[in-house]
Amino acid sequence: MVSLPAIRAHNASLKSLGPGLVAVFVGGTSGISLSTVLAFARNTISPRIYLIGRNRSAADAAIASVKNINPSAEPAFLQSDISLLKNVDRLCCGIAAKERKLNLLFMTPGYMTLKGRDETTEGLDRKFVLHYYARMRFVANLLPLLTAAAQDPSIDTKARLSRVVSVLDPHVAVRLGGSGKLDFSDLSLKHTFSLNKCGAHASLMGDYFLEGLAKRNPHTSFVHAYPSGVATNLFRELPAGRVLAAVLTPLLKPFMVPIEESGERHLFAATSEKFPSKVEGEGMKGSWRSQRRDERGVVVTGSIGMGRYSQRIRNWKVQGIRARWRR
Numbered sequence: 001m002v003s004l005p006a007i008r009a010h011n012a013s014l015k016s017l018g019p020g021l022v023a024v025f026v027g028g029t030s031g032i033s034l035s036t037v038l039a040f041a042r043n044t045i046s047p048r049i050y051l052i053g054r055n056r057s058a059a060d061a062a063i064a065s066v067k068n069i070n071p072s073a074e075p076a077f078l079q080s081d082i083s084l085l086k087n088v089d090r091l092c093c094g095i096a097a098k099e100r101k102l103n104l105l106f107m108t109p110g111y112m113t114l115k116g117r118d119e120t121t122e123g124l125d126r127k128f129v130l131h132y133y134a135r136m137r138f139v140a141n142l143l144p145l146l147t148a149a150a151q152d153p154s155i156d157t158k159a160r161l162s163r164v165v166s167v168l169d170p171h172v173a174v175r176l177g178g179s180g181k182l183d184f185s186d187l188s189l190k191h192t193f194s195l196n197k198c199g200a201h202a203s204l205m206g207d208y209f210l211e212g213l214a215k216r217n218p219h220t221s222f223v224h225a226y227p228s229g230v231a232t233n234l235f236r237e238l239p240a241g242r243v244l245a246a247v248l249t250p251l252l253k254p255f256m257v258p259i260e261e262s263g264e265r266h267l268f269a270a271t272s273e274k275f276p277s278k279v280e281g282e283g284m285k286g287s288w289r290s291q292r293r294d295e296r297g298v299v300v301t302g303s304i305g306m307g308r309y310s311q312r313i314r315n316w317k318v319q320g321i322r323a324r325w326r327r
């Protein structure tokens with residue numbers, strides 16, 4: 001795992017990418033995405049930042065923080081409920097009308113629930129949409145802008161950034177004790193929905209989707225990140241979610257990733273040359289510990305030049321203790 005000082009040194013070097021980076025943070029009003037927004041604003045020159053969510057007062061506070069950290073930044077809030085894909089399409093059209101390139105698409109929308117299938121007017125489960133369908137729709141719609149950023153002739157090749165980061169859980173199926181297989185007879189889980197299956201399908205289908213895009217879009221790189229435990233608003237939709245968070249957070253705090261560190265580590269995942277696009281990675285040696293299970297449940301290890309990576313973010317202090325314990 002990369003040390004926190006090395007992460008900070010890398011992030012501090014992002015100013016060398018030049019002014020005017022454009023980033024879209026889906027779920028940017030709270031939690032992991034918001035902490036990454038703040039790290040991004042702190043380390044870049046005149047960035048244009050789009051925050052997508054529903055909560056206007058949270059967005060206003062986020063925009064004030066960004067302006068305070070970096071007066072040259074241009075943050076904007078796009079308010080929408082993205083559990084409807086027609087709203088995702090509308091947002092993407094609006095962004096495409098304003099921007100000629102997109103350097104970073106960072107996505108964290110989601111929530112915890114104990115509810116069963118909760119169907120939207122478009123016939124999909126709401127949680128499944130936030131964890132999979134909406135995210136992939138954003139990527140597909142915004143790919144022309146990401147490609148334009150990857151091929152921007154006004155920028156030196158080494159300073160070009162074109163990346164997609166989806167924060168969820170690359171190994172959720174395995175963690176839940178499942179084989180990691182998809183139910184091909186009911187991919188949208190219309191008939192066989194359970195929260196476990198929804199977690200596994202969203203994670204695996206997201207992996208396959210990004211992997212396919214990485215092959216067909218060799219100038220953009222794609223990262224699926226697992227954030228470990230971070231104290232955020234994730235419990236808000238659980239019954240007594242606030243009480244649960246107030247009780248659990250102090251107990252779990254020593255094992256959690258502090259929110260600011262989470263932002264710095266996710267910014268690293270969003271910008272580091274350790275995750276090159278297929279084209280940038282060609283010729284680079286070495287394999288990357290990017291394991292996933294294929295359709296048959298077999299573990300597949302990724303390599304540097306594939307353009308699609310899994311990244312697990314851990315608490316740096318806990319990692320240090322673990323490493324000393326193993327020695």
Ligand SMILES: NC(=O)c1ccc[n+]([C@@H]2O[C@H](COP(=O)([O-])OP(=O)(O)OC[C@H]3O[C@@H](n4cnc5c(N)ncnc54)[C@H](OP(=O)(O)O)[C@@H]3O)[C@@H](O)[C@H]2O)c1
Nearest residue numbers: 027029030031032053054055082109110229230232233234
């Ligand atoms: N935190 C953890 O420990 C943890 C661990 C493992 C995985 N994860 C995953 O990481 C991701 C980010 O989690 P987080 O902890 O940062 O959560 P969070 O603080 O609850 O943030 C979720 C974001 O999603 C947005 N959102 C939710 N529903 C939306 C909707 N219908 N339309 C538009 N935006 C919506 C929220 O914005 P508004 O409120 O403004 O709508 C908020 O900005 C989630 O997918 C979660 O499953 C988190």
